Amino acid sequence: MNVLLTHVDYIAAVAIFLVGLYILLVKQNLLKKILGLNIMETAVFAFIVTAGMTDNGVPPLLGPDAVGPFASPLPHALVLTGIVVAVSITALALALIVRVKRECGSVELNELGKVE
Amino acid sequence: MSVSDLFDLLILALLITCVLGIARVRDLATAVTLFAIYSFVLCLLWAHRGAPDVAMTEAAVGAGITAVLFFTAIAKIGRREK
Amino acid sequence: MRKFLALVLIAALGAVLIAAVVNLPEPGTTDSPVHTHVSAGYIKGGHEAGGADNLVTAVLLNYRAIDTFGEVTVIFTALIAVLAATSLAGPTERSGTQNIDLKTTRVPVSPVVSFVVRLMAPFIATFALFVMLKGHELPGGGFQGGVVLGAMLILLALFSGRTDKTDDEELPPGLRNWIRAAGPLVFGALGLTGLVFSGWLFSLPDHPFWREMVMIGLELGIGIGGAAVLVGLFRALREG
Amino acid sequence: MSAAAHGLALVVLVPIVGGALIPALFRRFPTAAWGFALASSALTLAISISLIRRLLAEGPFSYAAGGWPPPYGVALHFDRFGAAIAVFSMITLLVLIFSRRYIPAVVPIARIPLYYALVMINLGGMNGFLVTGDLFNLFVFMEVFSVSAYALVAMARGPQAGLAAIKYLLLGAVSSLLVLFAIGLIFAQTGTLNMADAAGRLDAAASIVPTALALGALTIGFMVKAALFPLHVWLPDAHASAPAPVSALLSAVVVKAGVIGIIRTLQTFSDHGSLQLMPLQSLLIWLGAIAVLWGAVAALVQSDLKRLLAYSTVTNIGYIFIGLGIGSATAASGAAVHIINHAVIKAALFLAAGALIHQSGLRHIDDLRGLGERMPLSALALGVALLAVAGVPPTAGFVGKWQIGLGALETGRPLLMGVVIVGGLLVLTYGVRIINTLFFRPPLHVRVVTSREAPPSMLAAILLLAASSFLLGLAGKPMLDFVAPAILPLTDTG
Numbered sequence: 039m040n041v042l043l044t045h046v047d048y049i050a051a052v053a054i055f056l057v058g059l060y061i062l063l064v065k066q067n068l069l070k071k072i073l074g075l076n077i078m079e080t081a082v083f084a085f086i087v088t089a090g091m092t093d094n095g096v097p098p099l100l101g102p103d104a105v106g107p108f109a110s111p112l113p114h115a116l117v118l119t120g121i122v123v124a125v126s127i128t129a130l131a132l133a134l135i136v137r138v139k140r141e142c143g144s145v146e147l148n149e150l151g152k153v154e
Numbered sequence: 155m156s157v158s159d160l161f162d163l164l165i166l167a168l169l170i171t172c173v174l175g176i177a178r179v180r181d182l183a184t185a186v187t188l189f190a191i192y193s194f195v196l197c198l199l200w201a202h203r204g205a206p207d208v209a210m211t212e213a214a215v216g217a218g219i220t221a222v223l224f225f226t227a228i229a230k231i232g233r234r235e236k
Numbered sequence: 237m238r239k240f241l242a243l244v245l246i247a248a249l250g251a252v253l254i255a256a257v258v259n260l261p262e263p264g265t266t267d268s269p270v271h272t273h274v275s276a277g278y279i280k281g282g283h284e285a286g287g288a289d290n291l292v293t294a295v296l297l298n299y300r301a302i303d304t305f306g307e308v309t310v311i312f313t314a315l316i317a318v319l320a321a322t323s324l325a326g327p328t329e330r331s332g333t334q335n336i337d338l339k340t341t342r343v344p345v346s347p348v349v350s351f352v353v354r355l356m357a358p359f360i361a362t363f364a365l366f367v368m369l370k371g372h373e374l375p376g377g378g379f380q381g382g383v384v385l386g387a388m389l390i391l392l393a394l395f396s397g398r399t400d401k402t403d404d405e406e407l408p409p410g411l412r413n414w415i416r417a418a419g420p421l422v423f424g425a426l427g428l429t430g431l432v433f434s435g436w437l438f439s440l441p442d443h444p445f446w447r448e449m450v451m452i453g454l455e456l457g458i459g460i461g462g463a464a465v466l467v468g469l470f471r472a473l474r475e476g
Numbered sequence: 477m478s479a480a481a482h483g484l485a486l487v488v489l490v491p492i493v494g495g496a497l498i499p500a501l502f503r504r505f506p507t508a509a510w511g512f513a514l515a516s517s518a519l520t521l522a523i524s525i526s527l528i529r530r531l532l533a534e535g536p537f538s539y540a541a542g543g544w545p546p547p548y549g550v551a552l553h554f555d556r557f558g559a560a561i562a563v564f565s566m567i568t569l570l571v572l573i574f575s576r577r578y579i580p581a582v583v584p585i586a587r588i589p590l591y592y593a594l595v596m597i598n599l600g601g602m603n604g605f606l607v608t609g610d611l612f613n614l615f616v617f618m619e620v621f622s623v624s625a626y627a628l629v630a631m632a633r634g635p636q637a638g639l640a641a642i643k644y645l646l647l648g649a650v651s652s653l654l655v656l657f658a659i660g661l662i663f664a665q666t667g668t669l670n671m672a673d674a675a676g677r678l679d680a681a682a683s684i685v686p687t688a689l690a691l692g693a694l695t696i697g698f699m700v701k702a703a704l705f706p707l708h709v710w711l712p713d714a715h716a717s718a719p720a721p722v723s724a725l726l727s728a729v730v731v732k733a734g735v736i737g738i739i740r741t742l743q744t745f746s747d748h749g750s751l752q753l754m755p756l757q758s759l760l761i762w763l764g765a766i767a768v769l770w771g772a773v774a775a776l777v778q779s780d781l782k783r784l785l786a787y788s789t790v791t792n793i794g795y796i797f798i799g800l801g802i803g804s805a806t807a808a809s810g811a812a813v814h815i816i817n818h819a820v821i822k823a824a825l826f827l828a829a830g831a832l833i834h835q836s837g838l839r840h841i842d843d844l845r846g847l848g849e850r851m852p853l854s855a856l857a858l859g860v861a862l863l864a865v866a867g868v869p870p871t872a873g874f875v876g877k878w879q880i881g882l883g884a885l886e887t888g889r890p891l892l893m894g895v896v897i898v899g900g901l902l903v904l905t906y907g908v909r910i911i912n913t914l915f916f917r918p919p920l921h922v923r924v925v926t927s928r929e930a931p932p933s934m935l936a937a938i939l940l941l942a943a944s945s946f947l948l949g950l951a952g953k954p955m956l957d958f959v960a961p962a963i964l965p966l967t968d969t970g
Contacts, residue, residue: 041258042258044262044263044264045257045258045260045262045263046162046163046166047162047166047263048257048258048260048263049254049257049258050166050169050170051257052250052253052254052257053170053250054169054170054173055253055657056246056249056250056253057170057173057174057176057177058173059246059249060177060242060243060246061176061177062646062650063238063242063245063246064238064239064242065177065235066236067182067235067236068642069182069224069227069228069231069235070182070185070235071646072224072646073176073185073186073189073224075646075649075650075653076189076216076220077173077176077189077192078650078653079653080192080193080196080212080216082653082656082657082660083208083212084196084199084200085257085657085660086656086660086663086664087200087203087205087208088203088263089260089263089270089660089663089664090205090270090271090275091203091204091205091263091264092204092264092266092271093264093265093266094204095202095203095204096204097204097205097206097207097375098204098275098278098279098290098291098292099289099290099291099374099375100279100282100283100289100290100291101289101373106279107266107271108204108279108291109203109204109205110270110271110275110667111275111278111279111291111292111294111295112270112274112275112278112295112663112669113205113270113663114205114207114208114292114295115292115295115296115300115303116612116659116663117205117208118207118208118211118292118296118379118380119296119303119304119307119612119616120656121208121211121212121215121216122211122215122307122310122311122379122383122462123307123310123311123616123619124215125215125219125220125223125311125314125466126310126311126313126314126619126623127314127619127623127645127649128220128223128224129223129314129315129318129469129473130314130317130318130321130623130626130627130645131642131645131646131649132223132224132226132227132473133227133317133318133321133322133472133473134321134322134626134630134638134641134642134645135227135231135642136227136230136231136322136473137321137322137630137638138635138638138639138642139230139231140230141634141635141638142635142638142639145231146235146236149236150639206375207290207292207293207375207376207377207380210367210375210376210380210384211379211380211383214380214383214384214386214387215383215387218383218387218390218391219383219386219387219390219466219470222387222390222394222470223469223470223473226470226473226474227473252689253689255685256661256685256686256688256689257686259683259685259686260661260664260665260683260686261664261665268664268667269665269666269667269668269677270663270664270667271667272667273547273666273667273668273677274547274548274667274668274669275667277548278548281548298542298544299542299544299548299549300542300549300550300612300613301541301542302485302488302541302542302550302552302604302613303550303612303613303616305488305489305492306601306604306613306616306617306619306620307616309492309496309597309600309601309620310616310619310620310623312496313594313597313620313623313624313627314623316499316590316593316594316627317594317623317624317626317627317630318627319587319590320587320590320591320594320627320630320631321626321627321630321631321638321641322630409503410500410503410504413499413500413503414500416499416500417496417497417499417500420492420493420496421493421496421497424489424492424493424496427485427489427493430542430543431482434543435543436540436541436542436543437482437485437486437489437541437542438485438541438542439542439543439544440542
């Protein structure tokens with residue numbers, strides 16, 4: 039039980055990840071799937087940020103009067119990169135969905151399957 | 155259990171509520187609004203975790219730009235999920 | 237049926253994931269490898285080695301510059317991807333219903349909102365620029381400022397009450413193409429100057445003044461280029 | 477540090493910066509973008525050849541990007557698997573040559589620069605992926621080539637292309653996310669992102685469960701990119717509906733990134749105890765065997781030429797994974813050689829098919845009857861490449877398959893040898909069927925009669941690739957010798 043409490047951040051990230059996966063697997067609407075993908079991505083980001091945190095939450099800013107222990111800067115840099123990659127993928131996906139809607143008349147995957 | 159821990163647990167509960175809401179609602183515009191709220195709460199969590207840079211980016215990207223992009227797409231494909 | 241299978245899969249996966257994460261070192265403790273290995277080196281090297289008080293900026297622009305190069309490439313690629321992939325339908329398919337769609341994406345704007353947005357815009361822009369320029373000392377940096385600037389420009393396009401064009405359309409198209417490519421290009425230039433000044437691709441100059449100048453140049457390139465790309469993505473999506 | 481090692485960063489920098497320049501430079505002169513893209517890919521090829529020369533002289537070497545020693549900075553690393561970048565750059569160059577006349581016919585003129593920019597960025601991302609020695613850098617460059625690949629698929633017209641691209645994107649994004657999650661797991665335990673450093677420090681990590689999960693997630697993520705059997709569902713749609721040069725690039729080069737990703741994972745983390753926990757080898761063999769048979773049978777029933785070729789990629793990826801799974805040096809070197817040979821053969825196939833389809837305007841195999849008479853060179857190239865992909869000796873396809881079969885026999889798996897042979901025969905069946913249709917049956921469709929041979933730029937690329945897919949078979953021995961030192965750590969996993 040103690041482990042569950044100390045690792046509660048990780049477990050919450052896992053829970054969010056799984057809900058995102060559920061949306062991605064079950065929902066047939068392409069836009070909803072992309073929303074699920076975004077939720078999964080943020081869950082992974084939350085996981086990585088959690089890995090680099092310290093209990094007192096001091097940001098990794100070195101200044102004359104800054105005292106540690108600092109949060110690890112590396113995960114923050116990774117997540118920043120990840121966020122920008124995620125928004126790129128989302129934008130491309132949305133553009134493609136709009137195109138599918140225009141050309142196929144639907145964005146529900148099960149209906150699109152019948153069209154083919 | 156300190157105040158800080160309670161704050162954390164509250165935020166985590168809020169996040170999970172948001173994503174469950176996104177999974178449940180059939181209206182895409184509501185789902186995206188919930189996603190924007192979720193991003194904003196997440197950004198609070200990260201600011202609290204000592205990651206101000208990430209929090210700032212998440213606020214602008216997740217709650218701002220991603221949500222706007224989704225809304226723009228919804229305007230074209232309709233807001234009802236079947 | 238599909239739902240049931242998905243739930244079974246998710247339950248199984250959830251069990252595995254939780255079993256894995258509870259076996260990780262406890263988050264927050266400072267003696268875990270995350271804090272004692274590479275990060276400790278960054279903090280110990282400090283301001284002098286990384287060239288920035290904000291270690292996140294130091295990691296992004298100095299220690300792991302090639303990652304950031306890849307990343308500005310991804311977002312630039314997303315823009316040309318959206319432009320290349322979506323507008324192929326040609327004029328015949330885009331007439332008619334498409335124009336109605338275009339109108340629905342314009343939010344009917346109340347004069348108050350429009351006024352507030354226009355009033356705030358210069359302040360947000362200044363803040364974004366500040367975040368970019370001071371990113372090596374305070375929280376912030378190229379991306380962070382860039383996404384704030386991008387969000388501001390999109391906000392203006394949505395709520396300023398103008399329906400004819402976004403602000404970025406006022407730029408001549410040639411110049412706009414260059415600004416959008418600013419991220420990868422600035423990094424490309426840095427790659428080469430690094431080779432000239434310190435003998436390594438993607439390295440910053442040793443001299444503190446020049447190092448700061450190069451960092452600011454990079455931040456501006458990433459930020460303004462990133463903002464231009466985000467606005468471009470928004471426009472392409474709205475019109476595509 | 478001699479000049480050659482800088483090339484390790486330059487093979488990434490040159491194509492990406494070249495690609496980023498194209499839309500800005502060639503807004504007014506779209507068709508001129510071709511020359512610029514060709515020049516920068518030729519430069520990339522030259523740099524990668526200089527890297528291989530250094531590799532042969534000194535053995536594997538590293539480059540610290542930004543001058544920061546690992547694990548603080550990103551280390552780039554060049555070994556015999558990285559040498560694949562030369563072949564991939566070469567194929568990209570030929571695809572670009574082919575594109576000169578093909579692309580203006582299928583892409584609106586204002587968007588031609590975007591196509592060339594995407595191809596160049598794709599090349600840069602591939603190169604970065606293949607030479608990096610850093611986990612997160614691997615992820616970033618994976619995203620670079622993936623995003624450009626999704627877009628390249630979507631450049632084709634028609635409803636199929638958009639749908640195929642969004643399916644490809646969904647699966648691809650999930651696989652990237654798995655890789656990122658695995659990187660997070662490894663980082664949380666070791667505090668480092670450098671591959672060699674992480675592998676060394678994983679042993680000291682407390683628990684085996686997160687490590688096993690991380691390696692599993694990496695493997696599954698790369699399997700999606702490589703389109704191994706149950707995760708191949710995106711491939712036939714995407715590769716069949718993309719423009720022909722894009723299909724060539726994706727099938728020949730981009731799926732191989734997933735394969736090499738798995739090889740790197742196995743190589744880097746093979747010392748770690750948890751890898752033995754996973755029945756990875758038998759999994760690879762089983763999935764590979766099913767992929768070979770499934771891909772071959774599915775290809776047999778296709779009537780669309782490009783879709784058939786897409787399924788042939790599924791088959792060949794299956795062969796490569798069988799070779800990796802067997803775990804003998806013979807089979808593993810066969811698999812490594814087949815990565816290269818299949819890249820050349822599949823590029824020849826898709827480009828030749830693209831020329832036939834483009835010139836005739838027909839894409840059903842039955843409609844192409846008698847086209848061999850009108851377009852003899854393209855049809856001949858397609859025929860040679862079809863025989864090569866079936867593994868007829870002495871073509872390039874034979875070397876890898878023969879080694880994989882031998883490896884199966886060596887390790888006492890005669891049934892697997894049977895799978896290899898049956899797969900080859902099935903491929904030969906449809907190969908011969910297509911050759912028969914093209915050359916020995918009277919034209920049925922009126923368009924066939926009016927078709928003309930492809931223009932010289934297209935023919936040059938096709939003939940060069942077809943000739944290579946024949947000649948590389950004769951160079952089988954030196955190629956096996958070249959990869960032999962690199963595959964040793966792979967087979968040590970036992």
